[in-house]
Amino acid sequence: MSYQPLSKLKIGILGGGQLGWMLILEGRKFPFEFYVLGNKDEPACKIADKCFSEDQYKELVDSSDIVTFEFEHVSEKALDYAEEKGKLYPRINSVELKRERYKEKEFLRDHGFPVPRFYVANDGEEALKILKDEFNNEGVLKQSRGGYDGKGQYFIHGDVDKYQFIKDMKCKFVVEEYVNFDFEASIIATRSRREFKAFTPTFNYNEKGILVYNYGPYYNDKMIEIADRLTRELDYIGTIGIEFFVRGNEVLINEIAPRVHNTGHYTLDGAETSQFEQHIRAIADLELGSTRILSPSGMVNILGVGEVPKDVLKFGKVYWYGKSEVRKRRKMGHVNIIGDNLEDVKEKIDNVMKLIYPQGLDL
Amino acid sequence: MSYQPLSKLKIGILGGGQLGWMLILEGRKFPFEFYVLGNKDEPACKIADKCFSEDQYKELVDSSDIVTFEFEHVSEKALDYAEEKGKLYPRINSVELKRERYKEKEFLRDHGFPVPRFYVANDGEEALKILKDEFNNEGVLKQSRGGYDGKGQYFIHGDVDKYQFIKDMKCKFVVEEYVNFDFEASIIATRSRREFKAFTPTFNYNEKGILVYNYGPYYNDKMIEIADRLTRELDYIGTIGIEFFVRGNEVLINEIAPRVHNTGHYTLDGAETSQFEQHIRAIADLELGSTRILSPSGMVNILGVGEVPKDVLKFGKVYWYGKSEVRKRRKMGHVNIIGDNLEDVKEKIDNVMKLIYPQGLDL
Numbered sequence: 001m002s003y004q005p006l007s008k009l010k011i012g013i014l015g016g017g018q019l020g021w022m023l024i025l026e027g028r029k030f031p032f033e034f035y036v037l038g039n040k041d042e043p044a045c046k047i048a049d050k051c052f053s054e055d056q057y058k059e060l061v062d063s064s065d066i067v068t069f070e071f072e073h074v075s076e077k078a079l080d081y082a083e084e085k086g087k088l089y090p091r092i093n094s095v096e097l098k099r100e101r102y103k104e105k106e107f108l109r110d111h112g113f114p115v116p117r118f119y120v121a122n123d124g125e126e127a128l129k130i131l132k133d134e135f136n137n138e139g140v141l142k143q144s145r146g147g148y149d150g151k152g153q154y155f156i157h158g159d160v161d162k163y164q165f166i167k168d169m170k171c172k173f174v175v176e177e178y179v180n181f182d183f184e185a186s187i188i189a190t191r192s193r194r195e196f197k198a199f200t201p202t203f204n205y206n207e208k209g210i211l212v213y214n215y216g217p218y219y220n221d222k223m224i225e226i227a228d229r230l231t232r233e234l235d236y237i238g239t240i241g242i243e244f245f246v247r248g249n250e251v252l253i254n255e256i257a258p259r260v261h262n263t264g265h266y267t268l269d270g271a272e273t274s275q276f277e278q279h280i281r282a283i284a285d286l287e288l289g290s291t292r293i294l295s296p297s298g299m300v301n302i303l304g305v306g307e308v309p310k311d312v313l314k315f316g317k318v319y320w321y322g323k324s325e326v327r328k329r330r331k332m333g334h335v336n337i338i339g340d341n342l343e344d345v346k347e348k349i350d351n352v353m354k355l356i357y358p359q360g361l362d363l
Numbered sequence: 364m365s366y367q368p369l370s371k372l373k374i375g376i377l378g379g380g381q382l383g384w385m386l387i388l389e390g391r392k393f394p395f396e397f398y399v400l401g402n403k404d405e406p407a408c409k410i411a412d413k414c415f416s417e418d419q420y421k422e423l424v425d426s427s428d429i430v431t432f433e434f435e436h437v438s439e440k441a442l443d444y445a446e447e448k449g450k451l452y453p454r455i456n457s458v459e460l461k462r463e464r465y466k467e468k469e470f471l472r473d474h475g476f477p478v479p480r481f482y483v484a485n486d487g488e489e490a491l492k493i494l495k496d497e498f499n500n501e502g503v504l505k506q507s508r509g510g511y512d513g514k515g516q517y518f519i520h521g522d523v524d525k526y527q528f529i530k531d532m533k534c535k536f537v538v539e540e541y542v543n544f545d546f547e548a549s550i551i552a553t554r555s556r557r558e559f560k561a562f563t564p565t566f567n568y569n570e571k572g573i574l575v576y577n578y579g580p581y582y583n584d585k586m587i588e589i590a591d592r593l594t595r596e597l598d599y600i601g602t603i604g605i606e607f608f609v610r611g612n613e614v615l616i617n618e619i620a621p622r623v624h625n626t627g628h629y630t631l632d633g634a635e636t637s638q639f640e641q642h643i644r645a646i647a648d649l650e651l652g653s654t655r656i657l658s659p660s661g662m663v664n665i666l667g668v669g670e671v672p673k674d675v676l677k678f679g680k681v682y683w684y685g686k687s688e689v690r691k692r693r694k695m696g697h698v699n700i701i702g703d704n705l706e707d708v709k710e711k712i713d714n715v716m717k718l719i720y721p722q723g724l725d726l
Binding site for chain 2: 028292308
């Protein structure tokens with residue numbers, strides 16, 4: 001092997017949210033510069049070397065050596081232009097699966113990955129009909145476009161009357177069996193041009209479609225095999241998050257996120273390499289780091305509150321995203337937790353939950 | 364205890380070097396803003412929320428809630444003004460010990476801390492006389508003011524003739540016994556208004572007065588006791604580094620650094636809380652984090668070279684400070700190393716050394 005220096009790269013990030021913010025926090029150790037497409041008051045833009053507004057996407061792509069995205073629902077024009085210039089990692093094929101939820105579902109099913117039983121409906125009326133005919137009015141209706149964090153999703157348990165408004169909706173839906181899971185889990189993995197490495201999965205607790213907390217390690221080889229094969233079949237480069245329902249011995253993919261993922265934030269403190277550094281290593285064509293978990297660990301999301309009590313620091317590390325405005329359900333920050341063992345982690349999560357949400361969660 | 368929110372503080376950092384850079388990297392997770400006194404092209408200034416030039420020190424202090432320093436040899440006016448305003452942590456008494464090396468030595472000796480035998484000389488002529496009379500021309504002459512990283516230090520082994528130029532030097536000197544140590548070591552510790560916490564010490568390897576690499580854990584309770592008592596007697600707030608010579612069962616303090624320290628960089632990856640986050644917690648009057656070492660770990664300094672090979676990433680994490688100019692002996696970055704055990708860490712250090720310095724170190 002000839003000598004190859006660690007080059008001084010310019011990395012463009014599409015999206016200015018907390019995922020971009022953490023990519024930069026973790027990427028700063030490298031001799032790289034970070035350009036962000038987003039609004040000036042967004043977390044990632046505030047710490048970027050340069051912030052580009054949405055209409056300057058060509059300028060951002062042209063001045064970057066490689067381009068990635070912190071979130072798949074960002075400017076399609078920017079994503080497409082970066083792909084056209086051969087700079088986008090992961091490639092556009094993974095983003096396209098997320099533009100329409102039914103494409104993601106069909107891709108997974110058609111490639112033999114385990115998913116809940118589902119049908120695609122062309123509009124709300126058809127969706128409700130399928131729900132009745134195929135699922136006896138017990139199931140989940142998901143708008144095909146643009147849904148995340150529980151947005152555009154309807155969990156129906158016989159109470160179809162409440163959901164008649166869906167009949168008038170003219171968009172595509174995915175109609176899916178309601179999975180009576182034992183628990184939810186996810187895996188964070190990274191593929192580069194030469195390597196695949198996965199973090200140990202975690203147990204996740206979601207409420208109303210939003211992750212509240214997660215912790216691990218949760219050992220599950222099936223998930224590692226799925227992440228390995230899926231990233232191979234997508235020709236994926238970067239970090240990916242895959243969410244699962246676990247029911248007995250069975251794992252079903254709930255959804256994939258072609259980017260760093262909320263359930264991987266604990267890796268900032270609990271793993272030898274973080275999911276963010278790993279993503280940057282992959283897209284910059286560098287050796288991947290070790291994914292060894294250094295200690296059982298977890299994370300609690302700070303949702304919809306404008307501050308946290310100091311005492312939280314007794315149990316964990318606060319990551320405060322510095323968003324300009326508090327909104328209900330908005331991810332304002334998170335707390336990473338390290339424990340001596342899983343029980344210790346869970347106890348600390350309980351303590352942090354009580355401190356952040358003294359009146360209980362309001363989602 | 365009443366409810367106390369984690370406040371949004373403005374933290375001023377005096378000095379724009381890599382220590383300030385890492386304080387900001389690690390401090391970004393908090394809802395804090397960082398103002399730096401330094402030059403625009405220095406590492407910490409490049410990532411600060413605002414960079415102030417040296418003559419704007421009053422503005423920086425006035426607009427900060429608390430002020431710290433990344434290095435003790437920064438603008439005395441700025442340090443004194445921050446102290447006067449009651450904002451400086453650690454306080455000026457610790458800095459004053461570093462303004463004149465003999466004060467540090469005398470303080471340590473007078474408070475019963477173990478130090479090498481030394482004398483204070485008023486000028487070079489007296490220093491050489493003491494060296495001859497007391498140490499038989501085997502010893503170390505250290506200029507009292509401004510020395511660090513081996514600057515202003517002369518190691519004399521009988522070859523006094525070579526050092527006759529010192530005779531004409533009109534500055535104060537510390538004349539010290541030459542300690543024939545088994546090895547060098549250091550401890551990083553932090554004191555807040557309520558707590559004291561220390562990281563496990565490390566073995567250090569210095570060459571020509573500059574740290575080349577270090578690794579740990581090296582268990583030594585004496586060092587922890589010394590750090591505890593020393594920070595209590597200094598009424599210290601923040602992270603401190605204390606360097607030792609180890610000779611048999613004996614530990615002798617070589618010097619103290621009233622700030623985050625090069626031998627604590629490994630804590631960014633090897634400990635539950637980094638020395639930088641710990642410093643910020645202490646000065647911001649927050650609960651200290653756990654100093655548990657998550658895995659045996661170490662660090663290699665990148666000295667006087669403008670780039671490193673990509674392959675270094677096979678063994679560790681590169682922290683590149685982004686300094687504007689390469690100079691001989693200059694600290695350009697470092698590599699953090701995590702291992703399964705001490706032997707593994709040492710092997711990785713060897714590999715990294717060979718990769719960074721294929722022709723050997725040139726200091």
